[in-house]
Amino acid sequence: MKEIALSRRAFLAATTTSTLIAGATRAYAINTASVIPRKLSPNEKLNIASIGVGGMGAGDVKGCSGENIVALCDVDAKQAEESFYRHPDAKKYKDFRKMLEEMDKEIDAVTVSTPDHMHAPAAYMAMHLGKHVRVQKPLTQTIAEARLLAKTAREKGVVNAMGNQGHSGDGIRELCEMVWAGAIGQVKESHTWTNRPIWPQGIADPLPPAPVPESLDWDLWLGPAPVREYGDGYAPFKWRGWWDFGCGAIGDMACHIMDPVFWALKLYEAPSYTVEVVEQEGMSKQTFPNKSVIKYEFPARGDMEAVTVYWYDGGLLPKRPEGVPEDEKLADGDNGSLFIGTDGILTTGTYGGDSRLLPAARMKDYKKPDPTIERIPGENPYLHWINACKNGTVASSDFSYAGPLTEVANMGNVALLAGVGQKLEFDVASMKITNNEAANQYLTKPYRAGWDFMKF
Incomplete structure (x- = not known):
């Protein structure tokens, strides 16, 4: 099929009257000019439709199961078996476009738990319908x-959230309060690492063709990605390692592990920053590298001085700071972050929990600051989002925050595509790499004909 590459200008253009998402056999045309979310009282239950209901999607359906689950959509009936069984009255679909068109008036909210390459098309269509x-x-x-979804959510007035559950925890809030209270002085460096990938990467060629499982609609699974033959090892989990479908180790874990760094260091206030690959091993045109180290440099933000942020994956680790005992x-x-300050060292876990000064002796007489950041009841991101939908409040990790966080994370992948030795200067407001015009192509991607949802 023909691929249509979207320019940055076209991708960010506002759609004012209608959106059309074309399928192979028919077009789904939606008038979105005046669609607004349905008003609910706190005592009403949301009517929720879920897109991608196997694996992590099954957990997301469970997280919302106190509401009315009215529709379930998955391209693989086998992966969806548990969710289908638990919600026998929900209407079942393979194509989310058909589900949203047919059940438009019956749906208040939508969860999207598909492979990464399907997030934007599904969320964009749902928001344009006022969901x-x-x-x-x-x-x-x-x-x-990421920029488009944040813009669309703001324009459509819908409640929105990203599923990085650690952002709703008490731990990450305690960490921010420690850093902001000056527990380690000015933070000059941070180091974040993960044991991912725990799936194959560093693969040079597409997988050998194999029969498509009867339960799977492979063409719908591909969605906006370029056409390729099915192979054992893409779906349902190992897609994360392939450029066409996932975001690699940094996409899987940075929105968790870099979240404490992003929030505590107020990286969202930086008007620009640089990113470069320090090292990588095994990257190909098909898949992400087996391991990498990526370096970001952020200028001063408010009362915070300039900071250097490092990302490590594939088992690579930062050097142990001097003075921290080996035990x-x-x-x-295997996962977590270090903050190196002018007056000490702080470490935190994957989701911002168990934050502590190093060496451990420094915690003996340390008193954590009084809370200044609102706590999420029960640290439950699902209920917080559901209540926000009913009350019209802002959900934890809404797109105004999650969008910029995702951008910073995925700029690491842009740097990988640009190549080792290319230090990219990214201007946030213009969404442009200012010192390497060719690298701007990696800020977007081609979309398969029939899925070029911003063309219209």
């Missing part, structure tokens, strides 16, 4: 998509 949305992390596969665990071990 509240909760989208799994990373919010999107590209920088342009003291850093973060959670």
Whole structure:
């Protein structure tokens, strides 16, 4: 099929009258000019439709199961078996476009728990129909998509959230309060690492063709991605390692592990920053590298001085700071972050929990600051989003925050595509790499004909 590459200008253009998402056999045309979310009282139950209901999607359906689950959509009936069984009265679909068109008036909110490459098309269509949305992390596969979803959510007035559950925890809030109270002085460096990938990467060629399982609609699974033959090892989980479908290790975990860094260091206030690949091993045109180290440099933000942020994956780790005994665990071990300040060292876990000064002796007489950040009841992101949908409040990790976080994370992948030795200067407001024009192509991607949802 013909692919249509979307320019940054086209991708960010506002759609004012209608959106058309074309399928192979028919077009789904939606008038979105005056669609607004349905008003609900706190005592009403939301009518929720879920897109992608196997694996993590099954957990997201469970998280919302106190509401009315009215529709379930998945391209793989086998993966969806548990959710289908638990909600026998929900209408079942393979194509989310058909579900949203047919059940438009019956749906208040939508969860999106598909592979990364489907997040933006599904969430964009749902929001244009006036549906509240909760989208799994990373919010999107590209920088342009993240910017678009944040813009669309704001314009449509829908409640929105990304599924990085740690952002709703008490731990990340305690960490921010420690940093902001000056527990380690000015933070000059941070180091974040993960044991991902725990799936194959560093693969040079597409997988050998194999019969498509009877339960799977492979063409719908591909969605906006370029056509390729089915192979054992893409769906349902290992897609994360492939450029066409996922975002690699950084896409899987940065919206969790870099979230404490992003929030505590107020990286969202930076008007620009640089990103470069320090090292990588095994990257190909098909898949992400087996391991990498990525370096970001952020200028001063308010009363915070300039800071250098490092990302490590594939088992690579930062150097243990001087003065920290070997028997003291850093973060959670395989995943976590270090903050290096002018007056000490702080470490935190995958989701911002168990934050502590290093060496451990420094915690003996340390008193954590009084809380200044609102706590999420029960640390439950699902209920917080559901209540926000009913009350018209802002949900935890809404797109105005999650969009920029996803952009910072995925700029690491842009740097990988630009190549080792290319230090990219990114201007946030213009969404442009200012020192390497060719690298701007990696801020967006081509869309398969029939899925080029911003063309219209």
